[in-house]
Ligand code: FES
């Protein structure tokens with residue numbers, strides 16, 4: 116039995132310790148906002164926050180998470196839309212098919228938490244998530260927008 | 275009578291009751307027959323209007339990121355004069371479409387046809403519903419309908435100032451006969467068409483709430499992982515199910531067909547792990563030694579082969595070429611490409627008492643219905659299809675292989691839903707790849723440096739021969755000539771032209787890949803024309819202009835890109851431009867790329883200016899998004915990704931060796947829309963064709979290197 120702190124709630128999960136966190140989230144806990152794209156830490160569709168740090172959950176054994184706080188796209192903001200990154204994403208209509216977007220948003224949120232005003236190079240370094248629809252131009256612009264939003268009202272910038 | 279049929283009947287009766295008998299006269303479809311319906315009045319099959327004025331527009335095509343759902347809603351809502359703030363959408367269920375003689379038209383979503391092929395009837399649907407709402411109001415007021423107007427979901431009687439909301443009128447309107455000849459608006463009257471409204475389906479993509487097919491969760495659901503013979507054409511010889519029988523969660527090993535096996539377990543991760551541990555012996559069959567070098571050599575035989583199917587012929591190429599004082603020749607080649615949608619192939623199916631129900635992301639609801647019916651061995655009216663948004667399609671999800679597999683597995687578990695998911699590796703190695711193609715181009719110049727003769731000999735695999743041989747025309751695959759046809763070819767100024775195709779099929783499955791053959795054909799055409807310009811010592815844009823005088827639309831679009839990009843004006847040191855133009859999927863496109871290349875061969879694409887004339891623009895913002903995305907998809911295939919074959923199988927397995935463009939490489943893409951009106955062109959695919967050649971031509975300008983074998987190799991651009 117694993118004990119996991121996911122989106123502020125403790126879950127007892129009857130999965131083997133070496134099951135990747137991605138599949139524990141999706142199949143044992145029922146949180147499907149975190150996506151499977153490659154399973155080998157290449158695409159970033161499965162990105163979640165582990166104690167605030169963007170982490171590719173497909174390559175992280177659930178047993179190694181311990182007491183760390185896991186936040187998934189479902190837990191990024193109370194209503195699913197009000198985190199500055201989500202607000203910016205909505206303003207710029209970023210998603211196309213949307214399948215990579217949970218991961219893009221989680222990666223961007225973690226980047227902005229670490230670097231509130233990232234340079235273009237820092238964004239390119241941090242956001243290596245694959246988008247086959249090709250939303251990168253809007254992802255870049257929306258990160259700038261989110262940074263500006265957070266700077267304007269820092270209180271909404273946490274989560 | 276089976277239980278499912280009783281259910282269906284009860285379903286229809288309750289639905290009819292819920293709709294308060296407010297069914298349209300011409301279509302006897304209870305509104306709940308479409309998915310996600312709530313209590314509202316079905317004014318006609320396209321529009322359900324609720325008492326609170328919410329307008330639900332029915333969508334028959336699939337949404338896979340291309341924005342068609344929003345565009346179609348705009349078309350209906352504009353003609354309906356609906357208040358856009360309260361417009362929602364719902365998918366039409368494929369079984370409802372079938373039961374009603376395809377009242378909603380073609381559900382297939384490919385070839386950039388989602389909007390342009392629906393335009394006539396969805397606009398008419400919106401306009402008809404509007405006329406019925408007006409008629410209902412007029413009847414209530416006892417005035418002629420002609421004295422009433424509609425706007426923003428309100429009908430008004432102009433002279434008396436009386437007003438009724440659509441929500442108040444819908445139930446009455448739904449009872450009226452649909453008027454026959456309703457006129458649609460003239461472009462000058464459009465309010466929503468042409469506006470860059472935001473997508474209707476974004477919020478759930480930001481919160482993680484959108485349920486793609488892969489996210490479906492049903493009570494008691496099992497999961498299946500699947501393995502197909504790694505060599506195309508090979509077969510399953512044996513497997514040892516006992517070896518994994520004791521593994522946690524494992525329920526059963528199911529042989530799906532003679533080349534496919536699945537492990538079913540409680541969770542997909544358990545199924546996948548068990549499948550990896552399952553001893554399987556394949557009979558790899560006759561293709562087990564085929565490799566890419568052999569395939570390349572096979573295609574090469576087509577370049578000079580006597581026999582080839584004809585695409586286009588003007589004048590007399592052979593005579594003109596023989597007579598030409600100056601000749602020029604080049605051979606180009608492109609490799610197989612995989613769609614690699616980010617959501618891997620998957621489908622959930624439930625077999626219950628002779629009926630089959632599936633949950634799927636499909637580019638063709640009708641085809642999914644048919645595939646499930648065939649695989650289950652039941653009639654079409656015993657199938658139910660839940661359409662989900664697709665996590666990418668790009669042509670891959672027009673095929674129904676994964677649907678059939680899910681149905682066959684589910685039949686082994688009556689009453690229990692089974693979700694079948696392909697691993698990324700399975701998805702990479704069992705696609706319907708963009709066909710491998712080579713092209714030999716020969717051109718003749720006269721003494722003044724004018725091109726007098728051009729021959730393009732394509733050699734490669736035929737998509738239709740593989741997927742739809744019945745659509746071949748006298749042995750010719752018309753798809754192979756995309757961009758080279760008389761209607762599309764932009765250089766009608768070349769008097770002697772010959773385009774032909776030597777079909778060289780391999781054992782590798784091929785299919786429609788976003789942009790289809792315009793991808794490779796535009797590279798061949800536009801890089802070669804660029805070569806000719808340089809050979810003639812002329813500016814690439816000037817050179818093209820001279821050949822395009824008979825193609826005013828193409829010319830205007832190319833000029834628009836050149837102008838916006840500042841063609842001919844100075845650039846920062848080390849930055850160079852390239853241009854390309856193409857016509858495809860009913861639209862005219864062009865692009866200018868600005869690139870730099872370091873001595874070590876590192877390429878940077880600084881800027882892309884892409885112009886498009888798609889006739890009428892439904893939503894300029896969505897068009898811009900499609901253009902931006904098309905460069906990512908197109909440039910991936912030119913700069914890094916390829917599918918190669920060794921020992922009969924695909925060598926790539928995942929995104930570590932099938933490399934696709936990421937954010938760091940993303941150039942700035944500027945969209946220039948020059949809609950000339952009068953036609954409805956495609957949007958999702960056309961511009962992908964110019965992505966590659968514009969960049970390749972800029973690379974030539976920067977380095978003097980002509981890259982003719984694509985994608986680019988790691989050292990192709992190194993100068994030392
Ligand atoms: S699924 Fe984890 S990085 Fe792709």
Ligand code: FES
Pocket residue numbers: 210211212213214215216245246247248249250339616665666
């Ligand atoms: S939006 Fe489709 S993969 Fe990114």
